Amino acid sequence: MYETKTIREKIKLFTIIMLPILITQVGMYLMNFFDTVMSGQAGAEDLAGVAxxxxxxxxxxxxxxxxxxxxxxxxxxxxxxxxxxxxPRKVQQAIYLAIALAVAIVLLGIIVLKPILNLMDLESEVRNIAFYYLVAVSTGIIPLFIFNTLRCFIDALGQTRISMFIILISLPINILFNYIFIFGKFGVPAFGGIGSGIATALTYWLVCIITIAVIYKVRPLRNYRIFSNWVKPAFSEWWEQLKIGIPIGFAIFFETSIFSAVTLLMSVYSTNTIAAHQAAMNFASLLYMIPLSVGMALTIAVGFEVGARRLNDAKTYGLIGISGGLFIAIFNGIILFIFDDAVARLYNGDPAVIELTKQFIYFAIFYQLADAFGAPIQGALRGYKDVNMTLVIALVSYWFIGLPTGWILANYTSLEPFGYWVGIIVGLSSGAIALLFRLLQLQKKYN
Known part of the structure; x- marks a missing residue:
């Protein structure tokens, strides 16, 4: 990052930061995308289990x-x-915190995973695939969290191209692992959907090792000597990160968990419906990586300018990002509308699943419009370290407005499973509008 004077310079720098983030996010999500697509080729039960x-x-x-x-x-x-x-001290403490959180998640999973799956009305084969998929993924949680911490450090310096290259190297290896473990190649048994979990965990380890090596060897990252002179874990340092991170984490959790809640509520419908819903959601989420990347770039740019007390420059970056989000929303909607049939056929060859997937995609066109507008605003607010109100907005708009609306429409109208998608649209739209008002209020306060 460096100081810019004109709007043209800001757009150029923002683009330089954002494009590698976008490629990185798309690359990371493509791992999940290929998990889903390749599992779907193994069978509808495998696709539903991974879903x-x-x-x-x-x-x-x-x-x-x-x-x-x-x-x-x-x-x-x-x-x-x-x-x-x-x-260096901040990054080392963040690594300690990442490891502690990873261990806590694994221990929690050991306790609650089976009871949660047993509560769901699933076919036994689907339940079995879901369980062992998650067991496999859990073996890679610690390196995944360490990688994400180190990646945040790299990106915060504006060195987003480095993260991009790491993911571009890892993606084809993940696809190869999927091919081996899902379909049973080179003497390995065919694990089906469970194999995608094994492939994902192996990829997490690979990405973490590569990232550590890059930080240790490549300038300017090595100049910070992150892995030298290690300090002891300090809970006061963890608390500084947690005060900012917990509201961010819960806000993201409230947003992403509504999609998961909808999928779980759909377990009462047929396996084909679950598979079609997951296929449409998976591709729409891939498109969401674009506005998400804009938001992540805004966090870096706005945070840098606020740290330097150049508040007008921070505001300008916010306007650039939000304008880009609007353009992206329109572009994504066109992509989904034109290529609905092609997208549906990526996931499954069953005509019934394809037709259901296309119907879900039409609803996805509208929900991603609100999502593409709201994500950049969230990124700008994180740049100001304004995270508590975002948490409240996420909770109210997604869980108090969106999910109840979807449940009512799904259970008391002819929309049935599509009613949940209407609820998602309502929740995301409410959240995006509230976030915009919060950003405008915050910028006025700073001025």
């Missing part, structure tokens, strides 16, 4: 990852204020 497993894992992962994301504005503020000597 249920992902619905339990993704909100937990994204919520905890929100806590880890707090290191981005912390480092951005330090570098903006030219306090680089404090960076």
């Amino acid at each position: 249920i497993g992902s619905s339990l894992w993704v909100p937990i992962f994204t919520g905890i990852n929100g806590i880890l994301l707090a290191i981005t504005p912390i480092i951005a503020h330090l570098t903006g204020a030219k306090a680089n000597d404090d960076v």
